[in-house]
Amino acid sequence: MRTFTLTRIALIISVLTALLGAVQSGGDRPLLVEAQAVPRGELTATTPAVDARIEVVFPHDEQGNVVPVSQAPLVNVAVFLFDADTRNPVGCDFSNAVTLRWALNLVSIDGTASQVPTLHEVPGIPGTSVVGTRIIRTIDSTVFPVWIFNDVPVPFVQRPDLYDPAASKQFFVVHVDGVDFRTNVWSHGEDPRTFFPAQFQPQTANVPVSSPLDTVIQVVFPHDIQGNVQSVDQAPLANVAVDIFRHPLDGAVDAPGLPIRLWRALNSGVLTDVNISPNGASGGPSPTGLTWLRFVFNNADVSAVQDPNNKYFFTAQVGGIDTDTTIWSHGAEARTIFPVQDVPAGSGARCTSASGTVEFSPATRSIPAGASTVFALSIPSLSGSPVSPTWLVIGGLPQGARAEFINRPVPWEKQLVIRTSCSTPKGVYQVAVQASGTDGAFIGSAGLSVLDPLVESPPGTYSTSLAQGTVDVLRGGPSTLERGLFLNLQFCDTPQKRKLSVTVQSVESATGAPLPSRTPVLLESRVGPASAGQNFNTSPVFSFNAVDVGPTNSNGIDHIEWPLQSGQYFLFLGQSPLDPREPPGNVRYQVEIMSE
Known part of the structure; x- marks a missing residue:
């Protein structure tokens, strides 16, 4: 994960790099935009209208992790469009299709080399171009459009049975429909001569x-x-x-x-x-x-x-x-040695800064190094009606920390899970999230205090929260509702007792009395990777039903505890149908992993 920095050029580099390797909410990878029905543009020697500039190429594996060029089957690419011979970005309403193309110099495993022009397919690797998705970026009060190209194939890495990934190379250029344009070239390869x-x-x-x-x-x-x-x-x-x-x-x-x-x-x-x-x-x-x-x-x-x-x-x-x-x-x-990114001279025409912010709940969290925590995010829109963001980018994470966005039932609400490591430095951090879509960009932040890693504490006390989160689930009616919450736990000290603590609080019934939650509640905690929506095949660490849940107190609250070992857990929350005569409401699950 890349972080925001203080200077403007460093901020642009950081945001672009984070953008291409962005932690994204599950299912929110932007769809490719279909080419517009406009006249085909031409690379021109006369007076061009637009300079298209490839700014960043981010090599990664199928899971989005950065890997060396010769091992990356995919890349993400960011492109700026400027008025010709300037660094003035085009307007935010520039709707012409922007296409990434590539030519190849392929070296076969027998050492012979060949060339492949743009818009030519390679055996076994379909596709010869990608149409970009336009998003609006706001960096240091400068608002401008950026074209993003996700998961562009790298044929010589995808087909190591045919080509030498260390000797082959790929040359990227940009094509802009409907205007005369110029483009730079990006050479991608371990040895791109x-x-x-x-x-x-x-x-x-x-x-x-x-x-x-x-x-x-x-x-x-x-x-x-x-x-x-x-x-x-x-x-x-x-x-x-x-x-x-x-x-x-x-x-x-x-x-x-x-x-x-x-x-x-x-x-x-x-x-x-x-x-x-x-x-x-x-x-x-x-x-x-x-x-x-x-x-x-x-x-x-x-x-x-x-x-x-x-x-x-x-x-x-x-x-x-x-x-x-x-x-x-x-x-x-x-090779294209990572160049200094172009700094837009100002905002593009008809570009406006976002008027809303990404709202964090709570506004601050405090955890020891090695623990994880969850923020709830709410994302508005320029029109006042919430919309699903196309991109979510995070900055300000402390060293050794990772982050993940998890979908909520409505598209403009997300969960931000932050996982620190034992080596994460103690300190107070301001974590920022930028949400971008076709109608603008929004920025919000929250405080994250990282404390010393957990050490031995007095026996018999469970007072330190290692990971925490809250999930509200609609209850009542005929349907079965499910929700997942990911919690990562890494103990940094000697082995000692921990426990998983789950508090379940119901809403009131039509009569005003708390609705018992012990009967319909099913929770499972399974060891597995923290990947939103993944169905783990491993056996449950805990699987319990109403028998395992203690009596509901007068406030409609159940409290459940189990011993827990170090590891990464997926907490599954499911709810069976209740009496349909009862009004729908929310059941709140407050989850904490505690240390003795």
């Missing part, structure tokens, strides 16, 4: 022009001013050879007059026209003797990569025709 690929050789040539077209950069030849070959970090110039094929990677196109242009981006900059006219040449011959038209861009300036901290990305585009391109990285160190 373009390994010299086997050149694609068509089976036919001289095919007519169609749309879309595929452009394949076949060779990048670094050399000195005399034309002698040089190493990448020594060569001031390079020749780039490009072939054009019918999509998807079919016959070579016979069109010497096509307006093909070479584009390049330096580091995290946007792609721009190299402004070199190509010369015609002959590609091939293939093993069958086939030759085809090749376009060669001579003497492109690459002197910037003599600095090992720099790298160029090359693509080729045909003006006026939809083009899917390979991407070639040129540099001694061609």
Whole structure:
């Protein structure tokens, strides 16, 4: 979990990183937005309207845990859109579809390399692009839209039986519908230099022009001013050879007059026209003797990569025709080293700050290190009617603490479970939650006091709460109602006695007397991972019924206790139907794990 920090740029980095690796409420992963019926945009050498910039790529496993690049089958990506040549974000009502695409340089397990242009499927890995979800972010009073792409596949990690995950790489670019735009390139891989690929050789040539077209950069030849070959970090110039094929990677196109242009981006900059006219040449011959038209861009300036901290990305585009391109990285160190994120110059047009807050209940919690606690969250909306948030991001967690959002019956209510560790430093922390949706963003916070880890206490006393939470369950009527509450318990001292304490308090009946809760209450505590909605297959640690529950006192309160060992527990609360003649009401379960 990432935390908020004090400076504005650090805050943006932190929120974006937390956003992509966010602790999210179960079932609230945003759905992909369908592409809008607007004209297709074009990467343009004329005056663009928008610069699309990939800001963060977050590698993770299927459970959302951050893992090394060569082990991450999925990534989450965040994209900003700015007015061209500025850091002024586009308006919050910018509704054009924003799509993430990727090209690949795949190294097979036998060591051979190949290139895959954008919008080309890889065997066994369906999907070639992802449409982003727009959310509104508020950071340091600056409000702007961000496009989020969840669970983007990394083919060479998903298919280690075919490809070398440590040598293959993926190049991300952005496409914006309906406007002329530019995009940067993000190189994703453990060693994302373009390994010299086997050149694609068509089976036919001289095919007519169609749309879309595929452009394949076949060779990048670094050399000195005399034309002698040089190493990448020594060569001031390079020749780039490009072939054009019918999509998807079919016959070579016979069109010497096509307006093909070479584009390049330096580091995290946007792609721009190299402004070199190509010369015609002959590609091939293939093993069958086939030759085809090749376009060669001579003497492109690459002197910037003599600095090992720099790298160029090359693509080729045909003006006026939809083009899917390979991407070639040129540099001694061609990975996208985590760049300094762009800082929006101000709020986007028609962007307003949220007027509401995320409400915490209670406002403060106090627990010893190693314990866990629960906050109830209520999330409003700009319109005054509560809505389900698309994203929940947490900041301010102390070191060694983890968090999880759990759904409540209504979508705008959540539970925030915070689990500390024995190493969590003692102190007072301000835990913040930002809830984002299509209509705005809301921020709220609560106090969390972390005390010293539990040590030996006088025998026979159960006075220290290790984990606590409250759940209200509607009772009455014909239906069976169930609710789960996750509690994590890690003891930091020598073994001693603990107990699970559950207090059950009923509402009043129609006659004003407390409704007994002992008969319909069933509670189970099971060992298992804290994953919302998971049905554990392990045997219950405790399973009890009305026989186990003590007599209900005059206030309608039952109190139940059991001995407990260190571990992680899921407390299951279920309620059988009551007499339908009784009015519905709430039963409150207050759960605590106590230490002797």
